Amino acid sequence: MNLFYIVEIMRERDYLGEFEHIIVLALLRLDDRAYGVTVRQEIELRTDREVSIGAVYATLDRLEKKGYVTSHRGDPTPERGGRSKRFFRITAEGAKAVSRTHRALQSMTEGLGFIRSHP
């Protein structure tokens, strides 16, 4: 078994962390409107937890390093003091990772009826 095959297998088994999972789902929801502000607001709106922009970027950068997300810069805008937006998009690898994680979570929660009775 060669090294590249082992690395490939390890990558196949890589699950997303909790916050990574949430971020990737936010990217999927926002599609081509996903940048720092919208991602942060989407997470706050849906999870009801205050999220810092630093946490969003640290996670997005980590996901980009893993190849699950790509980013590109938009045009500078005046309401941002002439600074450009950095848009994020999920890659095919990222989509695979989110389904893998989702399947694992579904499988782990299957039959655990108490989750529904303990909000």
Add this chain to the structure above:
Amino acid sequence: MAVWLISLFSLTNEAESIQGDLLEEFSVLAAKSGAHSARGWYWRQTIKTLPRLAGFGFRTAPWITAAAVAGGYLLRKLVAPLVDTVTFAVIERYPVLFEHHFRAYLFFASTGLDIEHLITFLLIGFIVAFVARQREMVATIVLALIWAAFALSGSAYAVIRSGNDELLWRLAWYIADSFAIVVAGAIVRMHRLAVKPRPVA
């Protein structure tokens, strides 16, 4: 101030997006809930964001950052005895001068020595920041914290052993030494930001 802190801690390519995002949300919040509330939100975001940026900066280049910190620590160990040696060599070289100017002698042998150490720490901070490219603040803060921890424990030990609590005053100089390292990190970072062109969209 908050914008400046973000630029100190973030990697060059992400500072622009983070500052832009914060400004965009700040403008919306200020129009909706007032400038005071928006400023509070901005500061909360900045304070929560800085450790994340520092952590991310370290994780993306752990070896070079750790090497800069370790190198700075060793350099300090190497240079510190030389400062004392050079100062006393100068004092001994001109005994007549210091006999006539006893106050100058006292200054050189006490406060002057402390100032020389402070300058040495500043110079070491410059070197550490120069090596830890884009992670200047992380590297210099870690080195400053290590030094401050040693100074605190050493001073506490000295006070307990000698029972002389006046030794605690020395702590002010030790803390100033640590602070000098961080100041050097900020100066190098600001200089690099000033000379680096903004990334092209």
